Amino acid sequence: MMMVTSRLVLGLLVLKLVLASPPRYSRQAELDNYDAELDNLDLENKDLYEYYDELSIDEPKIEIGTLAPDEDHDHLPNASLEEEEGEEEKEVERTLRKPNLIPSGSGDPGVLMGPDTQGGLPTCVLCTCLGGSVYCDDTKLVHVPPLPKDTTHFYARYNRIMKINKSDFANMNKLxxxxxxxxxxxxxDDGALFGLPALEELVIRENSVIQLPALPATMTLVDVSHNKLGGTSIQNEAFKDMTGLLYLYLTDNNIDHVPVPLPESLRSLHLQNNNIQMIHGDTFCNLNDVNYVRTALEDVRLDGNPVNLSRSPQAYVCLPRIPVGALI
Structure with missing residues (x-):
């Protein structure tokens, strides 16, 4: 009896376990129906697939922008794209054309160098500025342009400048x-060059200058060759106080005398192709000192003048070399 009861209880437990577990065929049924479900899905989306297949690569695609508007750029209200682009171009043009204040030596500090320069260009755009040197060679200038205040060397060769005004180099203390x-x-102009405290070299050859202006005592080189200087174009004792003058070139003019007195520092004097007719005994030497020797002046050119050097030999006894010129 006990055995029968035990078997009955055990059978009930097994039956309960079997009923509680999922049927084995349900998973298999799901797998068997997977392909069918896919086929149904394809049928349901068939129209959608056919739509995308009909799209060509040439058809425009709509892109939705997600970037926030530029807060730094305010668009004009109700303005078209062309108007906005036009305003942007005008703003860029105004920025580029805005002149800058550049320290200038030609006038008061801070002169606008854009409008005052030929062609409306700043000097250092029209010319080339390297350190303290300004190069304006062959730029069709008709006047001296405004220069930076710290200019030390100025070159404007092969241009059309007709006059040097007193204001052209005003306040150029380093030139x-x-x-x-x-x-x-x-x-x-009178005084256009005299007030330059650092000026040492002046080259104005191949021009039409008829009057040499007063120059500062700091000069070491003066070249006024190939101009139109005459008998009264050079002031009396114009070079006397230039104690550092080394080179004086006055060739191809119409000068009729040697511009004495010449400073002791002078090494080279070129006066060829002028109208000098006489050399006096005290032109180069000191008549009161027979032992005087002018050792520095080794290069004197007088060729091309209507003067016979052999007529006044005593005028050259103090020189290291006899001047170059006609001896007959």
Whole structure:
């Protein structure tokens, strides 16, 4: 009896376990129906697939922008794209054309160098500025342009400058060299160069200068060759106080005398192709000192003048070399 009861209880437990577990065939049924479900899904989305298949790569695609608007750029209200682009171009043009204040030596500090320069260009755009040197060679200048205040060397050769005004180099306290070779300069204002405390070299050859202005005592080189200087174009004792003058070139003019007194420092004096007719005993030497020797002046050129050097031999006894010129 006990055994029968035990078996009955055990059978009930097994039956309960079997009923509680999922049927084995349900998973298999799901797997068997997977392909069918896919086929049904394809049928349901068939129209959608056919739509995408009909799209060509040439058809435009709509892109939705997600970037926030530029807060730094305010668009004009109700303005078209062309109007906005036009406003942007005008703003860029205004920025590029805005002149800058550049320290200038030609006038008061801070002169606008854009409008005052030929062609409306700043000097250092029209010319080339390297350190303290300004190069304006062959740029069709008709006047001296405004220069930076710290300019030390100025070159404007082969241009069309006709005059040097008193204001052209005003307040240029560092300017050492001016080279205006081959221009059309006929006049230099009085005082235009005399007030330059650092000026050492002046080259204005191949112009039409008829009067040499007063120059500062700091000069070491003066070249006024190939101009129109005459008998009264050079002031009396014009070079006397230039104690550091080394080179004086006055060739191809119409000068009729040697511009004495010449400073002791002078090494080279070129006066060829002028109208000098006489050399006096005290032109180079000291008649009161027979032992005087002018050792520095080794290069004197007088060829091309209507003077016979052999007529006044005593005028050269103090020189290291006899001047170059006609001896007959």
């Amino acid at each position: 050492k060299r001016i080279d205006l070779t081959h221009n059309a300069i006929s006049k230099i």
